[in-house]
Amino acid sequence: MTGKLFVIGLGPGNYDQITPQAHKAVADAKYFYGYKPYIDRLALKKHQVAVASDNREELARAKEALAKAAAGETAAVVSGGDPGVFGMAAAICEAIENGPSEWRSIDVEIIPGVTAMLAVAARIGAPLGHDFCGISLSDNLKPWELIELRLLAAAGAGFVIAIYNPISKARPWQLGRALEIVSAILPPQTPVIFGRAAGRIDERIVTYPLAEAKAEYADMATCVIIGTPDTRIVERPGRPPLVYATRFSRCPSS
């Protein structure tokens, strides 16, 4: 007998930003797997069981949840933000592809959520307002050279760049190097937003010109948004400035 696996996006961390679909999935599942800070957000009932794990154990966690679902249970893997954006959904798909054939019969339901860059953007204006990209600075699963190539390609073509996983103990120098790389292409006054814990009590969202942006302004919970030459700052009396990407864009040469 095959059970069910939910892959749930819990949003950026504000209770009001969790969709009703996600709440229903949490109510329906019995076994929960996830990185501890996300598990800690759940208000589980007595019959529900949570298994917290470290944030570098995605594949092991995926396999454990799939095995539980294959045994006929209703399991859930939880991600912050959206599970399809540097979250657990890809690890689940990978585990199914490479796992026992019966895992392909499991009813997998992925519940999207508000991903970090959207939550940060909403708090400050509309910095993603035209073409944008999302890049993870984690070089566990891809070579650092590829990350550099992507940063250069994105900055050169005028994409707004949302950086996920900017910095951690295991990843100390990558954000500094990323800011250095894009500085070769982008003007020094290009706005860089450091958005931490958007919508939560400990929210901190600050904007610096690229020339003054430092890696130390970010931590693990920060989404960094690097603007373009078309990103504008609107000062407002008594209110934080609005930062937005103009809806029109110019060619890099013009």
Next chain:
Amino acid sequence: MTGKLFVIGLGPGNYDQITPQAHKAVADAKYFYGYKPYIDRLALKKHQVAVASDNREELARAKEALAKAAAGETAAVVSGGDPGVFGMAAAICEAIENGPSEWRSIDVEIIPGVTAMLAVAARIGAPLGHDFCGISLSDNLKPWELIELRLLAAAGAGFVIAIYNPISKARPWQLGRALEIVSAILPPQTPVIFGRAAGRIDERIVTYPLAEAKAEYADMATCVIIGTPDTRIVERPGRPPLVYATRFSRCPSS
């Protein structure tokens, strides 16, 4: 006296994917401005007033809503998905920057939502599972040459490409040309997902290899996701295949 302006993301169209924060903002506002299909999703009370407009009138709509808020009312502009992703948030910021100085005193609250690419991705697996970008094919406000540059830069650097505004009566040939351009870089078997109305009753999500992908498979309500050489398809007996981007990536030359 200055009122308030909400800029609300209504999500992809499924009631269960509207956040509680968005529901509260809808309950609090009196005057609503938006593209008619989004206005039609609202279940307004008798005292609430809706002003529907065409989808190419973003700036006029933004100004009308700001003027209402400046007059002391609580107004709301509604977008599908997330208002910061090719939605109304950038038009509001632009109108404030260029409008009367008192508009800078308006309390503007932007409510993020589940944007289309996340909703489509969740229904089919994890096609955005590594670095990705979002590109609008609308060439009203940017030159078509820039869109071609961005498509080439993104495909060449291995980004998954989510295409917004792929096709319309006023935009008949752009998607076909976009598919042609990326075919110069991407292998013919690269998966291309046409995701229409994700999570809604009339949902239709289909995947074709790039060599067989045709612009006519999309309409205005479609988000097209173009994979990379690292995008995988997992066949499942009795279930639709899972399409996902591997968490690891290779350099283009390897």
